[in-house]
Amino acid sequence: ANPGAAGASLAAVESVEATDDSTVVMHLPQPFFPLLTSLSDPGYFGILSQKAVEAAGDDYGRQPVGTGPYRFKEWVTGEKVVLERNPDFNWGLDWAHPGPWYPDEIEFRIIPETATQVVSMEAGEVDIAPVSASDEETIRQTGLFTLYDILLPGTGPYLQFNNSVAPLDDARVRQALSMAIDRDVLVRVAMNGKAVAQYGPLSAAVIGYWPGVEYVGYRYNLEKASALMAEAGYTLNASGMLEKDGQPLQFTLKTIAGEETWLKIAEFLQEQLRALGVEIELVQQEAGALVADEISGNYELGMMQVGWSDADILYQLFHSSMIGALNLSQLSDPELDELLTKTRTTLDPELRQQWVDDVQRYVTEQAFIAPLLSTLTFTAVSNRVEGEVYSTVTYEMYLNDAYLVD
CATH class of the missing domain: 3.40.190.10 (Periplasmic binding protein-like II)
Incomplete structure (x- = not known):
């Protein structure tokens, strides 16, 4: 069975013993960098x-x-x-x-x-x-x-791609969709300026964030997005919408019912992707139903956000062993799996950070998701x-x- 988020956080623990009433000893067969961070999380x-x-x-x-x-x-x-x-x-x-x-x-x-x-x-x-x-x-x-107010740690709201279904299994299509999103408009209009544009999988508030995503992330460029769709075999029909082999390109985008901010973002995405020639149908679901659909892969596009303080969340979001848990992208990429494993087994902080940076670069370049915003959270x-x-x-x-x- 899949260990889930909590189990994955302690995946390297082989056994646990209580040596006295106030001491617990954990046995690990190999190094596991996120152990102490995981244990300090009161939520799990x-x-x-x-x-x-x-x-x-x-x-x-x-x-x-x-x-x-x-x-x-x-x-x-x-x-x-x-x-x-x-x-x-x-x-x-x-x-x-x-x-x-x-x-x-x-x-x-x-x-x-x-x-x-x-x-x-x-x-x-x-x-x-x-x-x-x-x-x-x-x-x-x-x-x-x-x-x-503070920048929220984690992923920020992002557009989830189901990488296991066509045409989202084509990197060119994912990259084009990401390029067709004007994040500055989302920040200014959908979020009333209470956010910053995000171009990689992690917000800047996460321990291990790599600033390089600002340079390798896909910024708004409708011309390049259109060129990528043409390269992937799509042409514009008489209605100005993309099609391939006579089939129009359309997706269903699922979001949470009653989550007004997400719905507003989804509506802007619908409008912006239509400018590329992609038809988007919005479907609102109860939160539990949406998460269940994304876990099982019963979706094409979906809104999602995950709060987490450390870059280890990348392992849970993208490692193939986490399909059925937090790998909602339904992603199985051996090269990425190898990088993610090194982020956990490398104990030297500087060397580990290099692997974390490499993961963020790879995820961003391959556009496995479309990052959108780093949100400010407010507590009154x-x-x-x-x-x-x-x-x-x-x-x-x-x-x-x-x-x-x-």
Whole structure:
């Protein structure tokens, strides 16, 4: 079975043993550069209570027990998740006060609609919330919140190609599609300037980002894109659209229903690719259905974005062993597999970075995906909250010393 994202992060671990109550020893048959980075990710590798996991079985997700400053209290499906302070917590960060955190409870509200989120924030019903680029100025103008903004680590929103189906298995077609995208327009209009154009698979916020993608990435050039399509055997028909052997070139582009920013980007892509002579049909899906289709290869083009702090995400996105997990491109390229393996087994940081750079160059030149944007993420914190710390390293909000004021 495919190990998935978490399993792939510890793929080199052969066995694990607990030598005493507070020591775990991992055995690896070969070097594995991303090990410590992977282990420090609380999203995948938080410490769980074995007793609670075994007792709850398949229901553990609804009755979680961890080691953090808060304990699970309540989950109302589709409405809220409530945590209560852990009075025994005394192993926090060195720079924070010792002992339990100050807030008695933290309530996570589920508010699917963006407009409702904004109204709730303006009404003072929400103290901390993510804010989309389109709503950032609205929230800022209320004067009720401090907004933290930072370049989001990971891939940035990108156009996913299914490399296993024709004609997307032709590099010339993929390169032409990438050249037909005017990223500056996407930044200026679709993102209201709250992003930067991206030309390689990683945003500049990722550890291991290679600036060289700015030079080898495919910039907007409709003339060159048209020439590549002609080289691939396509001609314009009487309607000004591309066809080959009498068959028009058309794709279905899948995106997430209700994700307004992605939909806006997809609509611009539809318009820009039509200028090349490519017909695009937009299909909106529930997030789980979209991801399932991209994992299984049941798509042609799709919107996607993956958050990750380290360049090891390249292995998960493009190594052939990850087909069925995060290799949504359905890509099997022996040359790339070899490069990706070296990014994991090389321990010298400088030499490893060279392999990481080579991977970014190869992925960019082959246009296995079409990078679009590096997005700015915004977190709004109510003026009622004091003592919060927003980390530019982990991109997380720390509430160790936070408290509410009237």
